[in-house]
Each structure stands twice: as structure tokens, then as C-alpha cells.
Amino acid sequence: MTTLTVWGAAKQVTGSMHLLELDNYNILIDCGLDYERNGDASTNEVFPFDPASIDVVILSHAHIDHSGNLPTLLRLGFEGQIICTQATAAIAELLMLDSVNIFLSKQRRKSKRSKKKHHAEKKPLYLQHHVMDTVERFVTIAYNKPFSLNGQISVTLIPVGHLLGAAAVIIDVDDHHVQKRIAFTGDIGRKGAPLLNDPQLLPQVDYLISESTYGGRQHSNDNLEQILIDSITDACIKTPGRLIIPAFSVGRTQALVYSLNRLFAKGILPKIKVFVDSPMARHSTEIYRKYANELSQEAQEFYQRSGDLFEFENLRYVESLEESRDISNFFEPCVIVSSAGMLEGGRIQDHLFQNLQNYYCTILFIGYSAKGTLGHRLLRGDPIIKLRNRELNVYASIRKTDSLSAHGDHDDLMDTIRSQSTEKLKNVFLVHGEEEAMLALQTSLNTEGYTVSIPQKGERIELA
Numbered sequence: 151m152t153t154l155t156v157w158g159a160a161k162q163v164t165g166s167m168h169l170l171e172l173d174n175y176n177i178l179i180d181c182g183l184d185y186e187r188n189g190d191a192s193t194n195e196v197f198p199f200d201p202a203s204i205d206v207v208i209l210s211h212a213h214i215d216h217s218g219n220l221p222t223l224l225r226l227g228f229e230g231q232i233i234c235t236q237a238t239a240a241i242a243e244l245l246m247l248d249s250v251n252i253f254l255s256k257q258r259r260k261s262k263r264s265k266k267k268h269h270a271e272k273k274p275l276y277l278q279h280h281v282m283d284t285v286e287r288f289v290t291i292a293y294n295k296p297f298s299l300n301g302q303i304s305v306t307l308i309p310v311g312h313l314l315g316a317a318a319v320i321i322d323v324d325d326h327h328v329q330k331r332i333a334f335t336g337d338i339g340r341k342g343a344p345l346l347n348d349p350q351l352l353p354q355v356d357y358l359i360s361e362s363t364y365g366g367r368q369h370s371n372d373n374l375e376q377i378l379i380d381s382i383t384d385a386c387i388k389t390p391g392r393l394i395i396p397a398f399s400v401g402r403t404q405a406l407v408y409s410l411n412r413l414f415a416k417g418i419l420p421k422i423k424v425f426v427d428s429p430m431a432r433h434s435t436e437i438y439r440k441y442a443n444e445l446s447q448e449a450q451e452f453y454q455r456s457g458d459l460f461e462f463e464n465l466r467y468v469e470s471l472e473e474s475r476d477i478s479n480f481f482e483p484c485v486i487v488s489s490a491g492m493l494e495g496g497r498i499q500d501h502l503f504q505n506l507q508n509y510y511c512t513i514l515f516i517g518y519s520a521k522g523t524l525g526h527r528l529l530r531g532d533p534i535i536k537l538r539n540r541e542l543n544v545y546a547s548i549r550k551t552d553s554l555s556a557h558g559d560h561d562d563l564m565d566t567i568r569s570q571s572t573e574k575l576k577n578v579f580l581v582h583g584e585e586e587a588m589l590a591l592q593t594s595l596n597t598e599g600y601t602v603s604i605p606q607k608g609e610r611i612e613l614a
């Protein structure tokens with residue numbers, strides 16, 4: 151008997167974690183941090199199963215909502231291996247270590263407060279040595295090559311764009327001489343993304359667990375290059391100001407730097423200074439360089455012509471905090487790319503603090519900002535923003551584009567699922583989306599003859 155239990159990302163977008171129970175063999179697909187629980191130790195720390203009962207973990211990609219609870223799983227008794235691509239292993243290590251830093255800085259803030267209130271201190275969810283233990287469990291496999299887990303089960307990873315190393319997971323099971331194929335889409339990227347190949351179509355499967363983040367929503371047809379030209383022209387050339395672009399350090403920053411590189415190489419714009427101010431961006435760029443052979447044809451051709459994807463004459467990576475402070479007050483027009491993408495923490499906050507009240511500043515959003523974040527408040531048009539106990543008038547201009555979104559939209563998700571025959575595909579399980587998005591996708595899929603379920607968290611479903 152084979153059963154599926156969705157333990158995370160059920161009617162929500164974080165905490166991806168799916169349990170496949172086969173005869174005496176338990177596979178956990180992803181083990182992400184659940185942000186809806188605020189990345190809080192007390193809740194992410196409790197697994198609804200015994201971590202020691204899991205035989206193997208398969209990691210679809212490195213984003214922390216898919217990988218970020220792996221060190222906890224190990225800490226609580228998991229003794230198996232973690233299967234993923236090489237690039238995923240490298241990026242996951244970087245992101246999990248960054249999580250440790252976030253936990254520790256949260257704890258420092260809390261302990262300052264609790265000293266005043268005499269509250270007990272909470273321990274961080276995991277520490278650096280737990281991450282290193284986790285990294286030792288990675289077993290990396292190539293795309294599109296079936297890997298045997300035991301005599302009856304094999305796993306294949308299929309590239310799906312989204313992030314370097316990201317994959318859909320295909321599991322082939324010989325269930326008492328009945329062959330079953332189960333697929334998990336992971337997060338599906340967009341076609342024509344600046345650095346990555348288009349998602350590869352999945353083979354025919356019996357059961358499909360699909361993400362649904364952008365169900366019911368379409369991306370705009372924004373042309374990224376034109377948006378960058380217009381934003382730089384308006385913010386830095388027509389007026390001598392600065393353009394601040396909040397960007398997640400891994401993936402989005404590399405796509406942006408590569409796009410700027412292409413733009414300046416064409417000679418359309420004068421060589422305005424570009425600062426990439428995020429220590430983690432520097433490290434993740436190294437990973438993108440190392441696995442450049444996995445990037446799109448177009449990126450590889452550009453690399454052949456120009457010698458580097460992520461370096462150009464007027465670009466500077468900022469390392470030290472002093473240097474970072476200096477560029478906040480850099481007197482020439484410039485572009486500043488910094489993290490965090492939703493403006494919650496990171497060096498971007500220094501740049502905002504210095505520049506929100508500056509008429510000559512433009513902030514260009516290139517990613518999603520969740521409700522409750524500073525990014526969301528700025529995009530909503532709040533005229534006054536509270537930052538570091540000060541109320542700042544927002545005089546900077548705000549712009550946005552979704553052209554660098556890492557997720558496919560409704561039509562992209564439909565295209566992925568449509569490649570499956572309605573006769574052969576027994577059921578589509580929707581995960582990793584708000585309920586509204588899932589319902590929109592369900593409706594479209596039902597119209598085309600697919601059977602679709604929206605699993606409840608913890609519901610055990612038999613894959614007969």
C-alpha cells in the first residue's frame with residue numbers, strides 16, 4: 151500500500167513537507183520551514199511523525215520553505231540520506247546557514263527584551279553544527295537519471311526552472327508488481343526566465359502533487375529590459391538620483407545582475423554605477439558560476455562572448471558594513487541592489503532608512519512582498535513608514551514589476567499539468583498555494599477533465 155500525507159504547504163505556501171509511506175519504507179519530500187508559524191522554534195520543532203521513521207528525504211530545491219527544517223529533522227532523530235541535485239545542496243547549505251544567523255539575531259533581540267521582562271529565553275531552532283551535520287547527509291544526483299532507493303523504488307529529478315538546481319521529483323514504485331509513478335512538481339519556474347532553462351515537461355504519471363502558488367493569477371507582460379531602461383533613465387539620468395532594487399540574494403539577484411550586464415553591454419545606457427550590497431549574494435553568485443553549465447543556452451552564449459555573466463565594468467559587490475554605509479550616501483547617481491527582497495531585515499533597511507525621504511530616490515520592487523512586510527506597506531502606498539523607531543515620510547518613488555517572478559502563473563501551471571493524459575492521471579493534489587489560488591486552479595483543471603483534490607493538512611490519502 152502507498153499513502154500520501156501532506157504535512158506542510160496544505161492550503162498555504164510555506165513549510166513544504168510531504169510523506170509517502172510505502173511498504174516499510176518512508177520517503178519525506180521536502181522539509182521546509184513554516185513561516186505561517188513565524189519560523190518559530192516551538193512549532194517547527196514538532197514533527198507529526200517520528201523523524202527516525204523516515205528512511206530518505208528528497209529535496210526538490212533549496213528555498214528555505216522547502217529545505218529549512220532539515221537540520222531540525224536530523225536533530226530529532228532522522229538518520230537517512232537527503233537526495234537532491236548538486237546545485238541544490240550548495241545553495242541549501244548557504245540558506246540554512248543564513249537561517250541560523252536569522253535565528254540568532256532574533257534571539258538577541260528577544261533576550262534584550264526578556265531581560266527587561268524576565269521572560270525565559272527560547273533556543274534557536276538549530277545551530278551551525280546542525281547545518282553541517284545535515285550537509286553531510288546530502289547525496290547528489292544528476293537530472294533525468296533514475297536513482298534506485300531500493301529494489302522497488304527509484305527517484306528521478308527533472309529540471310523545472312525556478313532556481314538553480316530546482317527539480318520536480320518523480321518516484322517510481324513497484325507496489326507488489328503494480329507499477330506506480332508519483333510526481334511532485336516542486337516549485338515550477340517561468341518560461342523565458344533570464345538565466346534558467348524553461349521547465350521540462352514531466353513524464354506521464356499516475357498521481358501528481360502540484361504547486362499552485364499563482365493559481366488564478368496571470369503575470370503581466372512586462373518586458374524586464376525595458377523596465378530597467380526606463381527606471382534607470384528616470385531615476386539616475388533625467389534626475390541625478392539613485393535606484394534601489396530590493397532583491398533576494400539567491401536567484402533573483404543573479405537574474406537581475408545578468409540582465410543589467412546584458413543591458414550595459416548593448417551600450418543603450420551610460421555606465422551608471424551598480425552596487426550589489428549583500429554578502430550572501432556574492433556567495434550565491436559563486437555557486438551560479440560553478441554550475442553555469444546548467445544555465446540557459448542564451449546565458450551560456452553570453453558567457454562565451456563576454457567572459458562573465460555576473461561581472462561588468464561599472465558593477466561593484468559590496469562586502470563590508472562600512473562600505474555599505476558609504477554607498478547609502480554615494481553622491482553620484484547609482485543603482486543599489488540589496489536584500490532582503492521583502493525589506494524585512496538585511497542591509498536594504500539601511501538604504502531605505504537613508505533614502506525613503508529622498509525625492510531623488512526610486513525603489514523598484516522585482517519580487518513578491520507578503521502581507522505584514524515592510525515591502526508590502528510600501529507597495530500599498532503607505533505615506534509614512536515606521537522604521538527603527540522613526541516615522542519616515544515616503545518621498546521616494548515606488549515602482550514594481552513581476553517580470554522576475556520565479557513562479558509560473560496560472561497558464562504555466564495549466565500547461566505543466568495539461569501534458570498529462572486525463573485518462574492516465576488518476577488524481578492531482580494541489581499544495582503550496584493559498585486556498586483561493588487552489589480553488590481557481592481546481593476549477594480550470596476540472597473543466598479539462600482532471601480529478602483534483604485539495605488535501606487537508608495531515609489527511610492520509612491512499613494511492614491505490
Ligand SMILES: [Zn+2]
Pocket residue numbers: 211213312313337
Ligand atoms: Zn521555491
